[in-house]
Amino acid sequence: MNEISISVIVPIYKIEAYLPKCIESILDQSFTDYELILVDNGSPDKCPEICDEYAKKDDRIKVIHKEHGQLLSGRKEGLRNAKGKYVAYIDGDDWVDKFYLDILYKLAEVNNSDLVATAHFREFDGKIETVRPLLTGVFNEEEIKNSILPKAMYNGVFCKHELATYVWSKLFKRELLNKILFDVPGEIVMGEDAAITYPYLSISKKLTISKIPLYYYRQRNDSILKSIKNTTVEFYRLGLLKTFLEEKLSPFLTKENLNTQILYYLYSSILVRSGGLIHDKSEQVIFNPFLKTKQNSKIVVYSSGSFGQHLLSANSRSNYFDIVKWVDIDHHVMNIGDHYVEPLSSIVNIEFDYLIIATINPTAFNSIKEELQLLGIDCEKIVQINTDETEITKLLTQLGFENTLLN
Template sequence: MNEVSISVIVPIYKIEAYLSKCIDSILDQSFTDFELILVDNGSPDNCPHICDEYASKDNRIKAIHKEHGGLLSGRKEGLKNAKGKYVAYIDGDDWVDKFYLDILFNLAEVNNSDLVVTGHFREFEGKIETVKPSYSGVFGEDEIKSLILPKAMYNGAFCEHEISTYVWSKLFKRELLSEILYEVPGEIVMGEDAAITYTYLSLSKKLTISKIPLYYYRQRHDSILKSIKDTSIEFYRLGVLKNFLKVKLSPFLNKDNLSTQILYYLYSMILVRSGGLIHDASGKVIFNPFLKAKKNSKVIVYSSGSFGQHILSSNSKSNFFQIVKWIDIDFHKLNIGDNFVEPLSSIVNTEFDFLIIATINPSAFKSIKAELVLMGIDNNKIVQINTDEKEICSLFGQLGFHND
């Protein structure tokens, strides 16, 4: 017999400035039949004390302290201590709407679903963007296998997922999650959410997708800009992810479909993490994904989000492009090296050769491009990202990904 309906698991590491807001939003839920498992993942700041303090005041809260072992290990430790019928993961620097658990639970129970997927809000520098699935509905096992899973990681438009990778903004059945979570290799640091979500999806017999956004994802500068210190380790970890997905999903997908999905998913991750420009061990650029833009081109970078920051950081190492300006419609104070974010109105057509829109999402790219053209930006100067499958395969060969 389950003691509670939902086990809410919050992995915690170096987020003391945000943790109380996260916990308070969970304790304020309209739905009360839950336990809250706070997993202190060896945090060196005040997070352990915050966890213990909350646990001492509310018997629904369990504080667990462990040595630091990465986000995945925190999620595993939380599940080991969970007793709920369902599991909801919430990151400790995010927060949720008052009716978050209530709606998740109802969607799962009414539709007898193994997995519930919802929309979310993205908060960045005080501005909030609504992100919703492209469709909603209830899908049975046959539809999951034939319609959802073949497009889960790559739906034909680079880079769009049929099902988002995040484990947050979802509700899992604890027993089914226990079948797959402990098998996810600890070496997977990037893409651990995808390893969990897509493997779990392949075993699900009923899926419910809702467009209702109730989860607030906080995108922070200090969590975005993480440079690749050792590319060999980084690519090895992605190789582990590739092989795990290949082994777990091959019983459900044909070889070509699975290879294409994994290829584009890993490519998108490599682009964002590397800042687009791929360097070899000596620092030489071996792959430039920005079509038309050549070495020494005068470039404007649009967007100060994750990809934009990595482009600036990566280019500062090789000086491949001459970055003449960094702009964003969401103007705020931020600088990398000698480049400061400037408002959209500061662009002058004659000062640059090409403009890079720093997004790998094609829908976002089209929307931003249309707005830039309205502002008088030369359409021919806005560059696309190279998505040629043969060239991406060649890149992966150079990086060693064809060697299992």
């Protein structure tokens, strides 16, 4: 029996409204030499039935029903059952372009690559934007080790990665992925993509990064956790991620470089998950990352994405800021507590001390800042995020990451 070219693995849990579109987009591929492995991760809705119905119609589909576990467990189970030369992961609430597998396969074969990464589309509230990688091209083993890996998580600009973490929009060689995926601790549920992508990169001999967008990532309001519910558990999980990345990457990177990369990666993860305002057990704010702002400052929050939602939720715990408006150019109905998202025009004639652009992406920040200035917003009121390495180190130590820096 000839080897299948690509195993497409789709972990599935509570996404019945989106799953058919995902499966249909895969079955409609121009490339046909693949198997589709649908991993029902103990989903309590109609997902198991949807999977089984599709499997009856197409013999390329294999359905695995398992007890509920984290996303990582579904990815592992899919890989255990995969027979392809390559593996592509697709999240069950996303969908892909008709030529997704075709182009991924050609990029891998033509360039003899162990890893292929592409651009993607981001869909949020019906609007689609293109997200392209910072770096494109074909890179050999020496370039990976000396240029890509030392900047993979942090390239010197806060929250800028030489290679995005996502396992979707990538193509892996199954024989190499087997060496990485099963070593990732099942308890890692924050940053699990980083725990796969970067160690895999470290053992890759050829990397191809393309600017062609082929994957549609759906950012759902109902999938965004509005606040950290248990900081002890969350930070413990991040600690597991830190330890795993140190173990896997220390043979390839200097101690100083690895320290800095992990430091900034952990910090960005904590910011997004916490909304920036870090509370202690008594709900007192022990860290405020928004430069110039102080307790009781009158604040406008721009962005209804995940960071913006987390910030509103975090602030509701202590009322640290006096939030006077919550706005977004992608105006849609959403509220957290007494705050509703309003159109951008609503801030033109109100008084406020500072405006927080709730994003850790510097490109997005600068673009939004330019638009706000066109509306007459004083740029001195638009605040930056604190990225001082000394301050970040103090914060992580305070949060229990005593060994944040390698000895």
